[in-house]
Amino acid sequence: MRLSAEARTLQDRLGYQFRRPELLARALTHPSIATETRPSNQRLEFLGDRVLNLVIAEALFLLDRLADEGQLAPRYNVLVRKETCADVARQIDLGAALKLGRSEMMSGGRRKNALLGDAMEAVIAAIYLDGGFEAAKPVVLRLWGGRIETAEELARDPKTALQEWAQARGMPPPDYIETARQGPDHAPVFTICARLRDGAEACATAGSKRQAEQAAARTLLARLESQA
Template sequence: MARGKPDLAALETRIGRDFADKALLRWALTHVSAAAQRPDSYERLEFLGDRVLGLAVAHMLFEAFPDDSEGELSRRLAALVRKETCAEVAELWGVGPYIRLGEGEAQTGGRKKRAILGDICEAIIGAAFLDGGAAAAEAIVRAAFGPKMHEAGRSLRDAKTALQEWAQARRLAPPRYRLASRSGPDHAPSFELAVEIEGFEPAVGAGSSKRAAEQAAAAAFMAREGVTE
């Protein structure tokens, strides 16, 4: 362990798993900017963790809401597995000091970027799956995401979905998203996307990924036009 780096044991306690293979957890905490080559970053674990998270949350919701329809369960699932919720979980785990970043990404506040935090949450879940199987990963998901199922005021739809349903209800064409600009280095990009709906002025949102920028643009449109969910 490098001097000044916090002990992984404290993080494992907050996550709720003592990893048999510590290398898996370190892998899940390695951003592409700090990786010797791209496969050494958390991206592959994030891919796996995203799928494991979806299945675990679906199982949890199926048990917790026996009277919900498929549509209602789908909306709850989308709200719980989206990047914003994953970032909240990563913040609760306190992963920031443990993230392995390149110097440039560290200097631009990478430890607090919600896109990175959301990715790492999924990567840790993927690492837990490889370390202990489906039951181990689901135990982590239930502990971290279970309380969020019943949080007052938690939206069951993301901004893009809410805006699309609003447009559909008014028989408008679906919102279109257009890349307005891209800046920053490859390891720390910044995107601006505009959302366009016929008959309205475009609204622009920014984020460290196209997905985040689209959500921000949709939220900006809704705020400007007074759209409520």
């Protein structure tokens, strides 16, 4: 089977060449364009989620041999959640290789967190089926990279951490101000600024208000801690 130019380029970014390219083609096929002879990536998504979970759980288990379950669980959760999978998908421009129906393309499907996260899991499953766990594991570890080492920090809820930072200095909780909204109603993009009483602020843009608030809080907190 001959892959599209985008899918062949994706292989290079994955660092993995498929012996059975039809597996990658299926992993990139969204339900909106699937047919009886061209199945979607949904079954692969189911399998890929489990492969990802095992790789990440093992990596965290081996990285910190003193951590108990209560410490490992939030680190694990932040690494396997849909938003993180979508971030990794954007990192390798997976969206450019997706095969979508017209309605999904028109609605900005290549940028949607849920769609990208599902496709990332499907690609992991495709690698697993093509080369086994020993092929999938290094790809996941490489793509997730530094996120694994910094999982403890990532697991901290940034809005809660920023509020605690402010309260420890006698300030009220930060305000979250929506400064812009773009895109169609079915796929809006929000820009939100986290602002403290002393005027310190940071802004972020995301596909949901919650994600934008979290990102803005994370950016502002990192800036404040670097200045401390």
